[in-house]
Amino acid sequence: MNIIVIGSGGREHAIIKKLRENPEIDRIYALPGNAGMKEADCVPVGAKDIPAVVAFAQSHDIGFAVVAPDDPLVLGMVDALEEAGIPCFGPVAAAAQIEGSKVFAKNLMKKYGIPTADYAVFDSVSEARAYCRTAKTPIVIKADGLALGKGVLICQTVEEADDALREIMEDRMFGDSGSRVVIEEFLEGPEVSVLSFTDGKTVVPMISSMDHKRAGDGDTGLNTGGMGTIAPNPYYTPAVAERCMKEIFLPTIRAMNEEGRTFRGCLYFGLMITKDGPKVIEYNCRFGDPETQVVLPLLDTDLFTIMQAVRNGTLADVDIRWKDASACCVILASEGYPKKYATGFPITLPENPKHSAQIYVAGAKWADGQIVTSGGRVLGVTAVAPTLEEAVKNAYEAAGDVHFENAYMRHDIGTRALAAKGE
Ligand code: AMP
Ligand code: GLY
Secondary structure: OEEEEEEOOHHHHHHHHHHOOOOOOOOEEEEEOOOOOOOOEEOOOOOOOHHHHHHHHHHOOEEEEEEOOHHHHHHOHHHHHHHOOOOEEOOOHHHHHHHHOHHHHHHHHHHHOOOEOOEEEEOOHHHHHHHHOOOOOOEEEEEOOOOOOOOEEEEOOHHHHHHHHHHHHHOOOOHHHHOOEEEEOOOOOOEEEEEEEEOOOOEEEOOOEEEOOEEEOOOEEEEOOOOEEEEOOOOOOHHHHHHHHHHHHHHHHHHHHHOOOOOOEEEEEEEEEEOOEEEEEEEEOOOOOOOHHHHHHHEOOOHHHHHHHHHHOOHHHOOOOEOOOEEEEEEEEEOOOOOOOOOOOEOEOOOOOHHHOEEEEOOEEEEOOEEEEOOOEEEEEEEEEOOHHHHHHHHHHHHOOOEOOOEEOOOOOOHHHHHHHHO
């Protein structure tokens, strides 16, 4: 069977590499993919160009599609492909709203009693400003719509909140995503990412992970798409997992069914483990990036079998297994990311990475027969080992053999998790 994977990042590269383990898959086309994806045929079709993706699928004997990024999901890529007779892994647009609108997600949680931060919604700047004067600091302000993972501002003072509201609602720094805002209570505690497979009836959490969102060591600097990940997350203990299943995962699946928005695909729970128990910080309607780069290497069951079962509503019949090991992914970014950075530098990759590490390429293109950098996050290096300590050490050693001129990485991926394990 030929399949297409829509998207172009490190997450998509990890999905493609995992799907390659299935011998029934012939060709994998990445739309648009990137220069580092040797396992796929990259086709210059934009991930949001629904008519072009459908036309490509119909003319290339495509038997299955994996829609990975949030934008095409929210825009209805799965609806269009399914309508054209191409089975898909990913939620329809009505279900993708769980990520596409924070207001929708918050109202859903309130209606169905799913634990999350208290909040209020505003579409008027003056009312939002007035509310901030009564709120406890820090004040968390979120643009309603998609904002490349950057639509959350944590304000320490009322003045900072005023500035944030001006930027989001008046200057529209996130475009129309900022026509409404959610203002919410600041929560404290360790964060855990739990990706899950669900066909709308059964929900199977994947191995838990921890992202490192800030640009600098010691969680300093600006928020990024993610500078590295580890799995499993030591804060996700069996007791926490049990509570999450009962109080969050199953209620969310049921709530979406009740609303007529059955979710099929990967539902990502961004959780904070507060002193009052686990609470939802955000939902994503897709695999996380770079969470996928540590979660999928630990999956012991065929990914394509799982994806087909999710699509067909037979997930309960699949026995999903995980390796008894740990993984660490270190992201190499272009110096200056997430602000301004230079690109176009040749990338040297080791022929055989140390410790059998995987290299997942995100921001690279061909130029004059060479692979050169083309994005903020350039690639991720993932190592799997029996212990987290070894996985971290091995990922950094393997990353040391990857070179490009302005490479930047954090040096403390996994440090917090290792400290927690020692507690
Ligand atoms: P999000 O894009 O929703 O994942 O938010 C980005 C980051 O902002 C999260 O990973 C948290 O670290 C932080 N954050 C979001 N909402 C809250 C909140 N209510 N309280 C504290 N931190 C938050
Ligand atoms: N790493 C966070 C996300 O994918 O949204």
